[in-house]
Amino acid sequence: MTADRAGRGATLTAAAAAVLLTIGFVLAMAGIGPVPTASAAPGDNPDTDYASVSLTEVTPSTVTSSSGRTVTVRGRVTNTFDRPIHDVIVRLQRADPVTSTNLRTVLGADASVYGTATGFHKVTETLAPKQSVEFAVDVPLSGGGLQISQAGVYPLLVNVNGTPDYGGQARIADSRTMLPVLSLPADRARAAQWVSPGSGAESAPLLGRDGSVAANDTNPAGFTFLWPLAAPPQQAAGTLGGDTADIRLVGGDLTSSLEDDGRLGKSLNALETVAGVGESGDTDRSESRVRNAICLAVDPDLISTVQSMASGYSISEDPADPESPTREGDGSTTARKWLQRLTHVASTMCVTALPYAQAGLDSLDRVGDKKLTAMALTGAYDTVDNILGVTSVRGLTLPAVGAVSPQGRTLLEGRAGSDAAAVVSTAVDPAARARTGSALVGRYRSGELPVQTYDPGVSAALGAIGDHPVAPSYLPDWQRPSLAGESAVSRRQTAAASLAFPMLDASPPSSSDSDSDPVTAVTGRSAFTMPPTYWSPTPDDARTLLDTAGLMVASGVADPVPLTDVVSGLGEADRDADLVVPGDVDQLAAYGYPLSSKDLTEVRRDVELIDRLQDSFATGNDLPFTPAEYIDPLRADLLRTVSTPSTTNTIVSRIERPARLAAIGATVTHMQQSVSLLDPSGRYTLASERSPLLLVVRNELALPIKVSLDITAPSELSVGDVGVVEIPAQGTRQLQLPTHASSSQSATVRIALVTTNDVPLSSPVDLSVYANAYGKALFWITIGAAVILVLLTARRLWHRFRGEPDPADEDRPEPDEHERQLASTGYQQRLAAERVTEADEREQPDPGERA
Template sequence: MKWRVHGLAVATALCLSTPAWLALPALAAPTPQSPTDPEVASQWANPAIRAEVPTDQDGQQLIGLELIEADDLATAEIEPGQPLTLKLAITNYADAAISDISLQARRADTAWTTSQARRTLSFDISDYSQLGATQQLLEPIAPGESREVSITTPTAIDATDSLRLSPDTVQAMMIALSGNLESGDYNGNQLLATERMLVSVGDSDPDEPTIAEDAEAVVTPDEQIPGLGLIYPLSATVDIVPGETGTAPEEAPLILASEQLAGQLAPGGRLDELLSVYRTATTTGSGATELNESSCLAIDPALVDTVERMSQGYTVSETRPSRTPTAQRLRDSWNSTDASESGEQGSGVDDAQRWLEQLRETAAQGCILALPWANADLNAVGATANQWLYREALERGPATLQLILGTTPTGNIVVPGSGYITEQAALGLGWADQSQSEILEKGMSGAWETDAATHTSQDSDDTEDSSLESTDTPAENTVTPPEPASTVSVLVSDNSIWQMPTADRFASLAPGINGVTFQGSLGALLAATGPNPSTVGYSDPVARFDYRLDSVTSRAISAGAALRLSVAEETFPGDWAQTAQPVLAIAPTDLDPTTASVLLDTTSDLLADDRASALPIDVAVTPTPQQQAELDSQPLTAGGSGVERFGSPYSDPTSISDTEILSASQQARYTDDLTRMTVNSSGIALSRYGFTLPLRRDILTALSGTYRNSIGTHDEAVDNSNQLLDDNRETLQDLRGSVALIPPGNVYTRASESSPLLIVAENGLPLPVTAELAYSGPEGAYITVPEQVSIPANGSITVQMTAELPADQDQTQLTLWLSTLDGAPISTPVDITVQTRAGIVSTYGIGLLIVVGLALALLFRFGRRRRAQRRTRS
């Protein structure tokens, strides 16, 4: 599509944009809120738009209208004047029949920008004023019935009953369904349903020069062709049963809660189709080379790691065998079933092997990069202020892809699923610098040990005795991330940065951290695709609605048209920019095969027609020397109290709530405590960090943004996250509860003041535990405890203590517990009662008096009996 610039384009873009400083920034809700909650419902869908059709009490449409086939739009562009044939399905969800049914094609005014195009899809039917052909249905549709129908409408400018689609444009069209719903308040002929989409119309003169004669901006042809890059995600929900812990030398057996992932990997499944479509598009055809250069696979490392484990065999079970064996009699175990035999063998081993091998071949031939682990919401991860969660989310992924796929990913690129980054989260992006990462050489376990040794060295320089002190925020959680040695680029919406140094589409967010912006309106349109369309926090709430009102096919076609429009929009940037800015199209992480095919075909067409040039992702994120110099010349602005410089410009109902973040941060801290209290052993292959690694991954999975940002799946995603956090908390409690003190009994009696106190410490973990013995007691009680208590793996040890207890008390109550070396409690406190020497003496004295008294009583009684016997004989 060769673009003809109109003065209206600039005016429309300015009118439809909202200044960031006037917008309401995104704030996490205190607790999760459903999209049906009146407090947040308007943040998901503007109640003033798309509300012209009848609905039930739950807001669901009574009549469904769905586009199921549009051969003319298969390539996302139609020829000028070409008649348009659409096949639709009408479904009656009401309790009464509909009659006098008619379908009419309509269109709105031409959209000159992607922002305007997005807004047009939300307009009232009266704004679709150009009327096309009408199709009448003679037969009524009964309740519960679904019927397929086709409608053909002319599009030529001079045709009768035509939509009059102008060449080289993108226009919003509608199919309006009217009829008589013979039910209650809905009697009478009225609008019952609509189906809307963006339609891209091709060039009327293929030989026309790319530069339009009426263009306002005068630039060279090379400058008019924008670069185009497509980020193509491969991601899926991984439902590993929570509670897994690390093992060695072999990895723990994989237990999945269902076969949903196997279904996606099977032939015809979502992941199989996504990879197959991409492989075909980038390896076959005349434009495959350019498309391969212009696109990049963004892969979820959690998905690849799980599929690799699946390829070696797995079990399907809703529960995980207990890690703590229960004591039972031999005869009770004769008819019992071993926990390890629970569940069924997974059926997706072969498909996992096949899919993984195809992914390796594809990765070797093109670009790949790592998404955050499990598509974790980086803003929520940043809010936990936990170093190791952030490092697992960002630093682990590229190394995992390289180890499993055998191809080095493009490093130092972060793609947040939310489309924006908060200031708090930006501080941790330094962990994404692969140039400083040693994870391939030492693993994350090596990084943990290096960090632990550093803190141990620092603690040894302290003169204060803090053995009994406890901290709620360990030092590990407040470590400042390293400043990147090589620039880290984070891809964010262009309206999410407003007070930072900028140079064209680049912005300095922090030292060594660059924000690389993409068109927010394009990102919002691409996100609203697939069976579960997403609402992105950076989108203007005025134009938000329930995107499921339009079919998957219609929204896929709209995505392709929006991509064409964004490229045309940059072809003539206007007075505010002298050169065309590159276009970055970032598909949603839950991308569906239908939309994937449209985006690949559209990208290929744009490159083949020289309307865009291939833009490799590493080039897209690299400023030119002039841009970098402009960034360097501007000082980073300091944000004051309550001053936001970048982030979501609007309210984001999809963000993870404060309650969930608090729970995740607490569990991450407990996991760190559990790791620190265990000790690596030369005789045990398992490392302490490797033992607790799956627990951190469970937390990241609970913070995933997948399906949380869709109206239809938000509540289920929140429930799954909360259940995962609950299960993880129980696991942590069980693990920490397996390290405990066993008191000697109700009362501990000392023979003398120098007699030691004895207590047994047990450890049910597969690694040794080093801990401190902490206590509390009355004033004057002092216990000399060992500096460290080393408990062997899956064993116990008797700890000996000396005590100075108040001499004026018969008994002394003491509370003892195990803690980490920095004072964080480990075990449940136990109470013991110590019998003092004074108490022993007094007890012995009373006992002696009782014995003497009993002896005297017996002698007296015996004497009386003998005297009575003498009197009887006499």
């Protein structure tokens, strides 16, 4: 059916529209139900209550001079209305080639933008409710068709019309995608426009004698592709390291995602397709060069979580409470296999690291802790290298939100290993771009920070592919067309066309090329590409993207640039530009929802306690793990707390952030309470005024810790300090505190445990101490007795030296002969004499017996 015939049909039905409306009104009043009317002309927006259209094939996916003179679009129309639809027809419409400003918005534009239309093609006479029908539209590229005469990326609208019951003809469904055109085949109409170069007339320099249009390879784009592999943080906070406990997850989402049919499972399958893992035979040279320009960007938090899952894990019922009930996870085998496959893929390609857990640069700058910042940025590369066994490419920070604030720039400037950043082109000052022309190369310098830019429209199109489409946070709301009605094929075709866009967006060469910017002429245009962090490509998506990039490279419009070359080239960037909030994006969302003042206070407190606790642990080669390995999981929890969502999902800042802070605080408090004094309770009695005070310290932590005592005692009881004491891991130690009591009265002593850097441990213990001491009275009695003893001794010695008897001995009787004899004998002689005496006494008969 032609467009004219469709117009006549519309005219005929218009005459009956009033009658139909009247009948519909009567039926509605009778209670039969709502009746739609002829709501739209072919150019208006479709009524989604009528039908849906799903594209299944676009051939060729990229137009070249060898791909033929026609474009074929296949799809399926489904009647979603509750009544039949008659005279279903379809046609293609196209808009002008896209530019960087409308690359994303044109898909949501009004149908009137798609001004070039083909004739209608009949699909079916009648489409019953819930019925689907296949269709195929084959249209010429030029005369009578899409009227394409030059290279570029063209938006396509698949327009389906029909006549619902009780209504007139209307556009019942549409689908939108893009068609990249690299070059065009021969065409008679264009051949007639060809002019010999020597004739003096002007002709398009890419137009051939036969009317073909060649690819513009005079200024190839520098193609670099970063392949993010990440997931939102899934570990529940509050678990210590050193294999002291299995990790806890906040739910089962990550386990499901790692399955072959899950998001990360399919993403890994897609990555294996890109890396050529398992392929047999030789690939063409252009595809090999493309693979060299693709670099895997891994989130260290993801792979460290998966590695821990492989050794066993549990799922927490309350992520905010480290002591909450858990259930055992059943995905250890899945995690282990997924990580093994990823390790194999990583060994075959370029690898770099995303910031740990997508930590927000603004939040890190506000916290101001060097250890935490190092773990998020430079430490991220170490984690990736250790787990995957690779040497990652360093020197380029990839913020998930695609933008860097002035505070984030301050954080990055001068940091070894993270001294450049990649942001969307809308996050740099447009005036600076226009003034210097640096949009072509995409490299700038903001202050001391080199910046590489990428196109947000290309990234958004790549984020829309797969089973879990995402819209990046740096995309304004008015640039977010609905993807609900678009099929996987239409979204994949749009992504491939968007990928090709910066390589095809080049003006034809002219005589003014010699006067062009010398940097642009040497460096070429930028096709640096980075999808949203949490994108979800399928293997089919990956193959399409790889084929598209391979075609661009083979044709000469793109030149693969490895990431190492990009990083080294950024050091030479000299085009000044200001960092700004991406247009029409909320500032909080643009910078990843930085910490609030309340949360910032909690994070700083936890950071300080964690650092001081780590310094208090003993070190040694005989320990099973280091203090850093034991306590670093809490720092990782803090990084997950300041994680930035790469999409519009704000659940991190609204729900997960308070829960993580609560769990971290609970664990730090538990660590402090795990080192305690065993309270003897009751009254403590000292045997004397200098008896030691005996105490027992218990350490329930997995590492030895160095502690000291903070003692508060009254003046009448002095308690000595034992200095720094090391308490063994999961053990006890008895301490003897020297004391000196100056009173026998009961005294209350408060003893608190603190670390060597004054972190309080557990709760203080109050002891009621009683000493057997008499105080000053006993002291003076003792002194008086000593004086009397000295005087009496001196008196006796005085009389003895003078040869006079001591008056004290005057009442003593004189010794008899026997006593004198005993006094002059030795001990053994006296003992023998006593024995003889005792024997004689036994031999003497008892006087009673003699009687």
